[in-house]
Amino acid sequence: MTRFAAPFLSIVLLALLLGVWQISVHDTQPAAGMDPEYAKLMGLQATAGKSAIPTPLDVAAKLVQAIRDPFYDHGPNDKGIGIQLAYSLGRVLLGFGLAMIVAVPLGFLIGMSPLMGAALNPFIQVLKPISPLAWMPLALYTIKDSDQSAIFVIFICSVWPMLVNTAFGVSGVRREWLNVARTLEVGPLRRALRVILPAAAPTIFTGMRISIGIAWLVIVAAEMLVGGTGIGYFVWNQWNNLSLADILMGILLIGVVGMALDRALAAAATSVAWRE
Template sequence: MVSAVFHAPNAAASALTAEPAAAPRKPAVQPAAAAAPAPAPQRLPFDWRGLWLRVIPPVLGLGLLVLLWEVIAKTANSGIPSPALTWDAAVKLFSDPFYANGPNDQGIGWNVLSSLQRVGMGFGMAALVGIPVGFAIGRFNFLSRMFNPLISLLRPVSPLAWLPIGLLVFKGANPAAIWTIFICSIWPMIINTAVGVQRVPQDYMNVARVLNLSEWKIVTKILLPAVLPYMLTGVRLAVGTAWLVIVAAEMLTGGVGIGFWVWDEWNNLNVAHIIIAIFTIGLVGLLLEFALIRLATAFTYEDVKS
């Protein structure tokens, strides 16, 4: 900083007759002031309310389920094994989930994988057919009027009602189960995709008409980004329905699969394994749901993520 010198009034006159003062010297560079120590970070208090809202309710819910289960198991002649006995059976069962002692005696791991394979094949074919059909129905009013009565007629039919048709046409239990998954998965994808296309703002289509865009450009640049949230919702609903139906279909068709495994354990009067299969089916369905929610979140606009 440049320091300024102030003179008293009496000294000002003598300063006029004195020799000219020498050129002012540049002030010496003052050392920089030492940096102030950074304030210590403040530790936020522990969020007990968040713990209460996120952890405690699920734990209480599971505890209530186990308590109710224990009460039912203690009831005379209930035939339901207690949670402790079921846990011991689950530890033994999952210690070797991939054993194979023949076509009708395989571990629970192989049965789950077989069911997932059927679900994947049926769901994949339904997506290849249902999503384009949904785009076409939503895009063209003539096709919408043409197919809406058919969808309204066939959608409420129970998926298992289609199983005999699959056995008649495909002459096999495995393709019949895949056909059942296909027919129950296609409706959510068609309906949600068509609704998404119909809800695209008309201003977007007017801009496309002004720019003279081709139908392929309209589908890929305008419709697909806008319809993607609806389409992913249909996919999520279809996967949940497919995993729900495959268990019942495998009970009727037999072979390797978690549904057939449940029915086989019932024939062996092994109720503990049936309860383990119920929890396994629920856990696999929960993982599928979580994976599709993450996928929908990754490919959805910010205002739709909530």
């Protein structure tokens, strides 16, 4: 019973949400006495009183349509949803990978040296809360390439949680284990790789999980700003057309992909978890 209670409750909540949504989207009365020639030039919202908010069924129809042909390519500004997601994922993984290459070794250094930790801390605290959109103009101006700028922005926003968590995990390794390693005369490299890394791994992975979430948040904002390709551009392009059904579909897909990324790193984290 308890095993199924939570999923059951989730489904009930979803049904309730969709039901309320469906009911609350009202079409108003059609405009009366409108000149037919004039009406022909106007949209359904103005003539038939159609609501600007789509119903769940409208969104579902868009989703089916998008998933049926996800890889079409009708030119540089109109590509299938699969291609757009692939572009976004590619940028996120590249930026995130670069952040990992920098954050993990640097975090190790900071964690192992309290002096470095204290010296770098103010910089980290100032740089950590900066929004990706604030970095973008600077990146565009200096890097002079919009694609690389987007990747840089992902890098700069996703590097901090990993850095902080790695440093925290490394500095939190139990004294006893380090003392044991010392009494056994383990070399510094071996001590880092065989004692500290496994001990800090769960904390490092927690940092990565936070980072990938941030990276995925950032890419949508960055792509809405620079345009071209990606799921963020897709949402922007539909905003341009005021097509809320498409925007909601985009939002849904962003959420699902974000969850998948998070699940993947969670699975990786459990594989390195340990119990005392």
